[in-house]
Amino acid sequence: MKTPKWFLRRGLKAWLLLPFAGLYFLFSKWVFKKRSKHPLVSNRKIICVGNLLAGGVGKTPIVRQIAEFFDSPVVMRGYKRSRKTNGVGDEALMLSRYGLAVHTGDRKSNIILLNKQKSKTPIVMDDGFQNPSIKKDISIVVVDESFGFGNKFLLPAGPMREGLSGLKRADCIIVIKSEKPNPKLKLPENIPVFYAENTTVSPYDDDVPLVAFAGIGYPEKFFTKLKNVVFKLSFADHYQYQERDIKNLQDLAKKYDAKLITTEKDWVRLPENIRKKIKFAKLDTKIEKSFFDWLEGKLDGNL
Numbered sequence: 001m002k003t004p005k006w007f008l009r010r011g012l013k014a015w016l017l018l019p020f021a022g023l024y025f026l027f028s029k030w031v032f033k034k035r036s037k038h039p040l041v042s043n044r045k046i047i048c049v050g051n052l053l054a055g056g057v058g059k060t061p062i063v064r065q066i067a068e069f070f071d072s073p074v075v076m077r078g079y080k081r082s083r084k085t086n087g088v089g090d091e092a093l094m095l096s097r098y099g100l101a102v103h104t105g106d107r108k109s110n111i112i113l114l115n116k117q118k119s120k121t122p123i124v125m126d127d128g129f130q131n132p133s134i135k136k137d138i139s140i141v142v143v144d145e146s147f148g149f150g151n152k153f154l155l156p157a158g159p160m161r162e163g164l165s166g167l168k169r170a171d172c173i174i175v176i177k178s179e180k181p182n183p184k185l186k187l188p189e190n191i192p193v194f195y196a197e198n199t200t201v202s203p204y205d206d207d208v209p210l211v212a213f214a215g216i217g218y219p220e221k222f223f224t225k226l227k228n229v230v231f232k233l234s235f236a237d238h239y240q241y242q243e244r245d246i247k248n249l250q251d252l253a254k255k256y257d258a259k260l261i262t263t264e265k266d267w268v269r270l271p272e273n274i275r276k277k278i279k280f281a282k283l284d285t286k287i288e289k290s291f292f293d294w295l296e297g298k299l300d301g302n303l
Contacts, residue, residue, distance in 0.1 A: 002236050003056060003217055007159040010151045017157035024155050028130070028162065035133040040108050043115045045122035045299055047072075048136040050129025052166055053159045055237060056217020057144045058176050058198060060091045060126065060265070061285035065196075066140075067100050067124045069292055073114055076126035078104025090238060091126065093268045107134060122299060129169070130161055138298055141170040146178035147218060148185035167191060171298065174287065194291035199284040200225035202261065209258035213249055215239030215266050222263055226281065230256045239269070246274055 006014040047066060051057045067074050078089035092102045103110040107128060114123055122137070129139060143149075150159040167173070172192040187193055204210065206227040214222045215235035223232045231252055235245075253260045260278045262270075267280035 002234065003159070006157070007150045008147075010153065010158075014151055014153055014157045018153065021154040021157040025163075032130065032132060035131060039133055039135045040111060041135045042111050042123065044111075044120060045137040046111070046125055046134060047122050047138045047140065047295075047299075048125045048128055048134075049140045049142060050127050051142050052129075052149060052161055052164070053147075054155060054161055054217075056159075057142050057147065058221075058283075058285070059142045060094065061198070061283055062140070062142050062174055062176075062196060062287065063124055063126045064095055064098060064100065065285055065287050066295070067095070068098065069295075070121050070124070072121045072124045073101040073103060074124045074126055075103045075107045075110045075114070077107065090265050090269050094264055095126075097268070130166070138171050138295070139169055141167060141173050143173055143175050143185070143187070144178065144218075144221075145175050145181045145185060146221070148182035172291070172294065174291065176285075192294060194288055194294070196285055196287040196291075198225075199286075201282045201284055202226055203279045203281065204259055204261065209256055210261050211249065211253045211256055211258045212261050213266070214263050215241075215269070216263055222281070226261065230258050235266075239266075241266075241270055243271075246271070249278075 049059055049063045049066065051059055063074060066072070074095055076092055078092045089104060092104045096102045103114070107125060111123060111134065125134065125136070128134060129141065149164065152158060152160060152164070154160045154163065167188055170191055172194060173187055174194050174196055176196050176198055200222070209228050209230045210226055211231045212223050212226055212229045213233040213235065215237060216222065217237050219234040223229055233249070233252070249260055262278060262280050264280045264282060267275060267278065270278060
C-alpha cells in the first residue's frame with residue numbers, strides 16, 4: 001500500500017476515518033494487555049529498535065549500525081518474504097548483505113535459539129516496540145525529523161501505531177536529521193535524544209539524467225536526495241516487482257535517455273538478472289558517538 005496523503009495532514013479523509021482509529025485503539029490495547037501476561041525473558045540483552053509509525057522512518061539503517069557496533073545478531077519478522085528475497089524479506093536480505101547474522105520468522109523462537117549460544121553479545125530486535133511478549137532491556141524509538149508523527153492520528157486515520165504516550169516506554173529516541181525539520185515536532189524532555197544523519201550516495205555523476213523509482217514508505221524522501229531526476233515513479237511499500245514493471249521502467253529510461261536508479265531495499269526485490277542492469281543509491285547512516293557511549297553504559301548498568 002502506498003502511504004496515504006492524509007497521513008501527513010488532517011484532511012477530510014483523516015477525520016472520516018477517525019471512528020475506525022478508535023476501534024484500532026481499543027483492539028491494540030486489548031492485544032497489548034494479552035501479550036503482556038507471560039513475556040519471554042532472554043539471557044542475552046535485547047535491544048529493540050522500533051517506532052510509533054507504520055514504517056517509513058528509516059529504522060533499518062539504525063538497526064544495522066547498532067548490530068555492526070556490537071557484532072550482534074538481528075531478529076526480525078522478515079516482512080513481505082518472497083522468492084526474490086530468498087524467502088526472508090527485503091530488509092533482512094539487505095542487512096545480511098553487510099555480513100550480519102539475520103534471523104527471520106518467529107522472534108521468540110529465534111531468541112530462544114540464540115540464548116543457547118555461548119556468545120554474550122546483545123541481540124538486536126528490529127521492530128516489536130508495540131509487542132510486550134518479549135522483555136526488552138533497551139527500547140529505542142526512531143523518529144524522522146522531517147515527517148515527525150504525521151497528522152498524529154492512529155491507523156487508519158493517520159500513520160500512528162500508538163499515541164505519543166508510547167514514548168514513555170522508550171529508553172531513548174534517535175532522530176534522523178533533515179534539511180527541513182518539522183516545526184511541530186516536539187519530543188519529551190525527560191528521555192535522552194540522539195541524532196543520526198543520512199547521506200544518499202548515488203553511483204552516478206550529478207549531470208547524469210535519472211529515472212528514479214521506489215517502493216518504500218515515503219519515497220519522496222529518496223527522490224529529493226538525488227540530482228537530475230527527470231522522472232520518478234513510486235510503488236507501494238515492499239512492492240514485489242513484476243516483469244511488466246521492469247519493462248515499463250526500462251521504456252521510461254530509454255524515453256528520457258536516462259539511467260534507472262532505486263533504493264537498496266527495492267534493489268534486493270528485483271529479479272536477480274535485472275540487478276545487474278539497475279543500480280541503487282546507497283544510504284549511509286551515521287549516529288552520533290555519544291549514543292554508543294550511552295548505549296554501552298546502559299547495557300553495563302551504569303546509567
